[in-house]
Amino acid sequence: MLTLTQSGHAQEAGEPAPAPAPAAATLAGEYVHREMELVAGLRLGKDGQFLFGLIVGSLDQEARGRWETDGKRIRLISDPRPVAPVITASRVEARPGRPFAIRLLGPTGRDVPGVDLRIEFDDGAPLDSYMPGEPWSLPEDEKRVPRFVTFSIPSHQIAFPRMPIESRPGTTAVFDFTPNDFGVVDLTDAVVTVEGDTLTLTYPLGTLRMKRTGD
Numbered sequence: 001m002l003t004l005t006q007s008g009h010a011q012e013a014g015e016p017a018p019a020p021a022p023a024a025a026t027l028a029g030e031y032v033h034r035e036m037e038l039v040a041g042l043r044l045g046k047d048g049q050f051l052f053g054l055i056v057g058s059l060d061q062e063a064r065g066r067w068e069t070d071g072k073r074i075r076l077i078s079d080p081r082p083v084a085p086v087i088t089a090s091r092v093e094a095r096p097g098r099p100f101a102i103r104l105l106g107p108t109g110r111d112v113p114g115v116d117l118r119i120e121f122d123d124g125a126p127l128d129s130y131m132p133g134e135p136w137s138l139p140e141d142e143k144r145v146p147r148f149v150t151f152s153i154p155s156h157q158i159a160f161p162r163m164p165i166e167s168r169p170g171t172t173a174v175f176d177f178t179p180n181d182f183g184v185v186d187l188t189d190a191v192v193t194v195e196g197d198t199l200t201l202t203y204p205l206g207t208l209r210m211k212r213t214g215d
Contacts, residue, residue, distance in 0.1 A: 025046060027044060027069060027074065027194055028044045028045060028046040028215065029043075029044060029212050029213075029214060029215045030042075030043045030044075030212070030213050030214045030215070031043075031044070031199040031210035031211065031212050031213065032210055032211060032213045033208050033209060033210040033211070037056055037057055038054075038055070038056040039054070039055050039056075040052075040053065040054040040055075040056075040208050040210065041053050041054075041210070042192075042199065042201060042210060044067055044074070046215075048066055048067060048068070049064070049065070049066060049067070050063075050064065050065055050066065050067040050076055050187075051063075051064050052064070052076075052185070052187060054208075057155075058114075058155070059155045059156070060183055061156075061183060061184070061185045061205075062183065062184055062185070063076075063078055063082075063184060063185045063186070063187045064078070064079070065077050065078040065079035065080075065187065065188070066079050067192075072193075073191070073192065073193055074192035074193070074194065074199075075189065075192070076187040076188060076189070076190050076192060077188050077189075078185075078186045078187050078188045081186055081188065082180075082181035082184035082185070082186050083180040083181045084158065084180060084181070084182075085153075085158065085177065085178060085179050085180050085181075085182040086160075086177075086178045086180065087104070087115075087151050087160045087163075087175055087176065087177050087178075088175065088176050088178070089163055089173070089174075089175055090105070090174040090175055090176045091174050092166065092171050092172065092173055092174070093171065093172045093174055094170065094171060094172075095170055095171055095172045096170050097170065098137075098169075098170060098172075099137045099138065099169060100137065100138065100146070100167040100168060100169055100170075100171060100172070100173075101135035101136060101137045101171075101172040101173070102117070102131075102135065102136045102137075102149065102165070102172070102173050102174075102175070103134075103135050103136070103172055103173070103174045103175065104131050104151070104175050104176075104177055105174060105175070105176055105177065106177050106179070107177075107178065107179070111131070111133050111134050111135070112131060112133070112177045113131055113132060113133030114130060114131065114133075114153075115130065115131045115151050115152070115153055115177070116128065116129070116130045116131075116151065116152045116153065116154060117129055117130065117131060117136070117149055117150065117151050117152075118149070118150045118152070119138070119146045119148070119149055120146070120147055120148040120149075120150075120162075121144040121145060121146060121147055122144070122145065122147060123144070124144060127139075127142065131151075135172055145167055146165055146167040147164065147165065147167075148162050148163065148164055148165065149162075149163055149165050149173075149175075150162045150163070151175070156182075156183075156205075157204055157205060163175075185203070185204075185205070187201075187203055190202060190203040191203075197211055197212040198210070198211060198212075199211075199212065
């Protein structure tokens with residue numbers, strides 16, 4: 001596969017990125033943003049590569065790839081493009097004498113905590129809850145029959161497809177969580193501008209203003 005470099009020359013995919021044009025060389029460096037419970041950084045390498053990292057509360061993100069500029073704006077190209085996590089219906093397990101439950105298992109077979117879920121019924125408002133790191137069951141006072149489940153990770157702005165469930169007392173619906181590149185954000189075509197020593201990055205999770213700290 002061929003891509004075009006800043007100069008318009010064809011470049012084979014996988015080849016090392018060309019060195020930035022002279023206008024870009026002055027933008028290369030490290031940019032950092034710090035505030036309460038949040039640290040973010042973007043390194044624009046002179047070799048045309050970038051590294052990004054963010055930590056805020058329980059949210060960790062990273063990205064890497066190539067960058068280029070027209071002298072006014074910076075374009076980031078994540079390389080390779082990250083693969084989003086996937087949740088799939090796995091199986092229904094017998095659980096005699098117990099109420100209907102839902103489990104979300106990771107690759108090691110352990111329960112995955114902290115993933116939100118929405119349960120829909122034949123009528124009435126949906127029920128919003130989250131996976132506690134063990135089998136999840138309906139509240140004791142909920143007598144409606146679950147029909148659909150939708151998992152999500154709001155902190156990463158990830159919503160998984162709505163899936164039907166067959167809920168019967170004495171059974172557990174098991175779902176598998178495949179993380180893939182979970183935690184790696186795709187910054188391709190994120191809006192990046194630099195004014196003086198301040199770099200502004202706008203991407204799906206918000207806007208960050210970073211100060212240049214070094215070359």
